[in-house]
Amino acid sequence: MIMIIIIGVKKELDPKLLDKLEKAEYRITRQRRAVMKVMYEQKGAHLSAEEVLVAAREKAPNLGIATVYRTLDRLASMGILYKTEFNEGKYRYELADADLHQHHHILCIGCGKIFELEERLLDTLEQQLEREGFHIINHQLKILAYCPDCNKSRK
Amino acid sequence: MIMIIIIGVKKELDPKLLDKLEKAEYRITRQRRAVMKVMYEQKGAHLSAEEVLVAAREKAPNLGIATVYRTLDRLASMGILYKTEFNEGKYRYELADADLHQHHHILCIGCGKIFELEERLLDTLEQQLEREGFHIINHQLKILAYCPDCNKSRK
DNA sequence: CCAATAATGATAATCATTATCATTATGGTA
DNA sequence: TACCATAATGATAATGATTATCATTATTGG
Ligand SMILES: [Mn+2]
Ligand SMILES: [Mn+2]
Ligand SMILES: [Zn+2]
Ligand SMILES: [Zn+2]
Numbered sequence: 001m002i003m004i005i006i007i008g009v010k011k012e013l014d015p016k017l018l019d020k021l022e023k024a025e026y027r028i029t030r031q032r033r034a035v036m037k038v039m040y041e042q043k044g045a046h047l048s049a050e051e052v053l054v055a056a057r058e059k060a061p062n063l064g065i066a067t068v069y070r071t072l073d074r075l076a077s078m079g080i081l082y083k084t085e086f087n088e089g090k091y092r093y094e095l096a097d098a099d100l101h102q103h104h105h106i107l108c109i110g111c112g113k114i115f116e117l118e119e120r121l122l123d124t125l126e127q128q129l130e131r132e133g134f135h136i137i138n139h140q141l142k143i144l145a146y147c148p149d150c151n152k153s154r155k
Numbered sequence: 156m157i158m159i160i161i162i163g164v165k166k167e168l169d170p171k172l173l174d175k176l177e178k179a180e181y182r183i184t185r186q187r188r189a190v191m192k193v194m195y196e197q198k199g200a201h202l203s204a205e206e207v208l209v210a211a212r213e214k215a216p217n218l219g220i221a222t223v224y225r226t227l228d229r230l231a232s233m234g235i236l237y238k239t240e241f242n243e244g245k246y247r248y249e250l251a252d253a254d255l256h257q258h259h260h261i262l263c264i265g266c267g268k269i270f271e272l273e274e275r276l277l278d279t280l281e282q283q284l285e286r287e288g289f290h291i292i293n294h295q296l297k298i299l300a301y302c303p304d305c306n307k308s309r310k
Numbered sequence: 311c312c313a314a315t316a317a318t319g320a321t322a323a324t325c326a327t328t329a330t331c332a333t334t335a336t337g338g339t340a
Numbered sequence: 341t342a343c344c345a346t347a348a349t350g351a352t353a354a355t356g357a358t359t360a361t362c363a364t365t366a367t368t369g370g
Contacts, residue, residue: 027367029317049357064319069358084295085240089327090357104296110305117298126298133303140239140297141259143272143281148288150265182336184348204326219350224327244358245326 026074034059035071039081039095046084046092046114086114109137181229189214190226194236194250201239201247201269241269264292 034056039047042055053068072093076083082094082102097103106115126136189211194202197210208223227248231238237249237257252258261270281291
């Protein structure tokens with residue numbers, strides 16, 4: 001079996017994470033806590049900023065969209081969230097996996113459904129997927145890295 | 156050697172392509188020809204719609220941005236162009252490789268430079284890249300496919 | 311409590327993309 | 341060739357996502 005469909009599993013805010021954030025000169029405000037809580041509660045979901053806003057307002061009623069953007073982007077740049085673009089002209093955010101790299105996605109050209117995909121695999125992968133009934137049109141891999149120049153010149 | 160940096164190589168519009176387009180109930184208008192010409196001339200470049208507009212207006216002076224978008228998107232959906240998002244909130248277009256799948260990109264987190272990457276590789280790849288001086292932070296793979304349901308239900 | 315600073319939220323501004331729609335170009339046909 | 345149906349175009353308005361501003365509020369350390 002290849003596919004991993006993760007459905008929303010409730011999960012409390014990880015105290016370790018909160019510590020980590022506090023150490024990173026990052027105040028745990030009511031608003032930020034609300035945003036993080038939403039991302040935890042909807043682990044596995046790919047949420048737009050607007051969707052996060054709606055959900056988080058239940059915990060922090062007059063939360064503003066600007067704060068949502070600020071919080072999501074900051075968490076993403078700390079590696080706590082993934083920020084991904086599913087060919088719809090906006091970004092979606094998702095709680096990151098515990099380990100380093102991001103898992104992958106299969107985006108159905110027909111219905112737009114998104115299938116979660118474990119990483120590692122890939123070589124024999126497409127054949128396997130075809131055997132399971134998918135019809136693969138294309139794939140895109142994006143590697144985020146520091147190039148040799150930039151890598152050298154950072155402290 | 157892994158990297159492939161393609162620099163702009165002049166190339167005429169492929170007559171085979173024009174045939175293909177004509178067969179696809181697609182008129183070869185002055186405007187569309189201008190857009191395609193730009194993409195051919197700048198083979199290897201990742202152009203935004205706006206950039207295509209500016210370049211193509213040299214050939215079709217009062218070309219409008221709407222036509223550029225229409226043309227680019229149509230060519231992309233025919234597989235003649237790639238449409239990719241480099242984490243900057245807009246799409247870029249590039250002449251597709253002759254063979255099926257899209258090549259990949261390494262996006263430097265430091266300077267924003269984009270490195271072209273041959274496909275196939277990938278498993279031992281990251282290690283190789285690290286050896287060559289890159290520092291890899293993350294990667295994202297997006298597979299575009301028909302899911303089993305959609306695949307079944309299309310003629 | 312006070313001053314310095316960080317965070318917030320309302321709102322305006324920006325930017326990319328899409329929708330409208332009147333006008334123009336094209337291809338087939340009588 | 342003149343005519344009609346239809347495709348294509350381009351100016352412009354509309355939309356939608358994201359970012360910038362900035363006055364107000366919250367927090368922290370003294
Ligand atoms: Mn996911
Ligand atoms: Mn490329
Ligand atoms: Zn589907
Ligand atoms: Zn760099």
